[in-house]
Amino acid sequence: MAEKKVSVAERLYSGHLSYDFMKARKGWFIFSGALVALTILIVVLRGLTLGIEFRGGTDFQAPMTIETTTVDDVRSHLNELTVQDLEAQVFSLGTSNIRVQTRSLTPDEITTTRAEIATLAGVEPAEVTYNSIGASWGKQITERAAVALVVFLGLVMLLIAVYFRDWKMSISAIVAVLHDLVVTVGVYAAVGFTVTPATVIAVLTILGYSLYDTVVVFDKIRENTAGLEQTDRTYSYEANRAVNQVLVRSLNTTVIGVIPVLALFIAGTSLQSDPLADLGLALLVGMIAGAYSSLFIAAPLLAWLREREPKMVEHRAQIEHRRARAAAKAAYRDSVAAAAGPVAERAAVVGEPGARQPRRTNVSRADRKKGK
Known part of the structure; x- marks a missing residue:
């Protein structure tokens, strides 16, 4: 099986x-x-x-067809914008929108940046939405x-x-x-x-x-x-x-x-x-x-x-004590068995007391005289 x-x-x-x-x-x-x-x-x-939701800033969103290199292209062109140090982050929203998050901008900076983002996206400035988030709110x-x-x-x-x-x-x-x-x-x-x-x-x-x-x-x-x-x-x-x-x-x-x-x-x-x-x-x-x-x-x-915990320490000590006693008993039994083995063997050879004698059988006197 x-x-x-x-x-x-x-x-x-x-x-x-x-x-x-x-x-x-x-x-x-x-x-x-x-x-x-x-x-x-x-x-x-x-x-x-931190995102602008936590540090504050301005969020721009523009319609734009998203391709494999779109986000990287937009990110590289942001360094060429009029407003410097935008601390901009760019990512896509689905396949038809681009999102640009910057630091907090003044009204004039928002207008300039909005127009330039519209140029990058190939749309009118009015189509670019924006939202300002204050640092205190973040x-x-x-x-x-x-x-x-x-x-x-x-x-x-x-x-x-x-x-x-x-x-x-x-x-x-x-x-x-x-x-x-x-x-x-x-x-x-x-x-x-x-x-x-x-x-x-x-x-x-x-x-x-x-x-x-x-x-x-x-x-x-x-x-x-x-x-x-x-x-x-x-x-x-x-x-x-x-x-x-x-x-x-x-x-x-x-x-x-x-x-x-x-x-x-x-x-x-x-x-x-x-x-x-x-x-x-x-x-x-x-x-x-x-x-x-x-x-x-x-x-x-x-x-x-x-x-x-004290009760767990005590419990462990009891376990170790019981195991030590069991090990000692096992060692004692092994030592007794080891000592008894050679003694029994010697007694069987020289006829010492304690040797195991052959079992006697009942044989009649007549059989013994016949040599049986």
């Missing part, structure tokens, strides 16, 4: 195949800390390229976004603490979320993408995705560690088993989610549409970082925090 093949997922779930996330957590913590430090350094040195939006993020993180911590009845899970989840946020922002600073409202939407989306992945892992950990004090297994062991059990599910979810996001990012860059590219990049980086943080940061950090 052919042996039944066991899938990798089944082997991970049953524990026959596993990776020790908890044992290697120090290395992953160092790697994650170095990555966060690097991204913060990039943000400090290069800064973020500052207000930025402050409200920061407040909303803080409130969001606070509510998430409270919800996780109430649901799991464990505030250490809240801390671990928020650390993982902040890791994803910092890494995403650092990538934006490194590649020079513009931070727009689409970026904010993407960041909020990846925060939710990261939390979902982490909560799935935590729920399995809670299930595995129920009644832990009555077993000979530690919290780290059960946490590691839980991570391995949900590993395939987490990877499958990430791959399925990343594929359409990658397509969105490629479409945005190929069509030279900054909003699509901004949204796609933030989602792509955030989803990958979220899957990583839930497995390599949140769960190991939770196990490290729980193992430091």
Whole structure:
């Protein structure tokens, strides 16, 4: 009968195949800390390229047939305009409109720039629409976004603490979320993408995705560690088993989610549409970082925090004591067996007491006289 093949997922779930996330957590913590430090350094040195929605400016839109080189051509001609230092950003809106965003302009500068953009697009100045966004409005939006993020993180911590009845899970989840946020922002600073409202939407989306992945892992950990004090297994062991059990599910979810996001990012860059590219990049980086943080940061950090609790320290000490006693008994039995073996062999040879004698058979006297 052919042996039944066991899938990798089944082997991970049953524990026959596993990776020790908890044992290697120090290395992953160092790697994650170095990555966060690097991204913060990039943000400090290069800064973020903020859209006019956050820094204020003037937005021009003109009808224009978009081809492969249209955006680059318009961008190169902006240096030849009358108004200098426009700090302009150019991208397409669909296939029939061009968008130019500049710094805040005076009324005279708006009139001049509008006419010259119309000339580049081959239309009348009246067909070029514009909208001025004040810097104070952008500052207000930025402050409200920061407040909303803080409130969001606070509510998430409270919800996780109430649901799991464990505030250490809240801390671990928020650390993982902040890791994803910092890494995403650092990538934006490194590649020079513009931070727009689409970026904010993407960041909020990846925060939710990261939390979902982490909560799935935590729920399995809670299930595995129920009644832990009555077993000979530690919290780290059960946490590691839980991570391995949900590993395939987490990877499958990430791959399925990343594929359409990658397509969105490629479409945005190929069509030279900054909003699509901004949204796609933030989602792509955030989803990958979220899957990583839930497995390599949140769960190991939770196990490290729980193992430091007095009752868990006592439980581990009891386990080690029982294992030491069992090992001592096994060693004693082995030594007794090893010592008894040679003694029995010698006794069998020289007839020493304790040697096993041949079994006597009942032979009659008459048979012995006959030599039988």
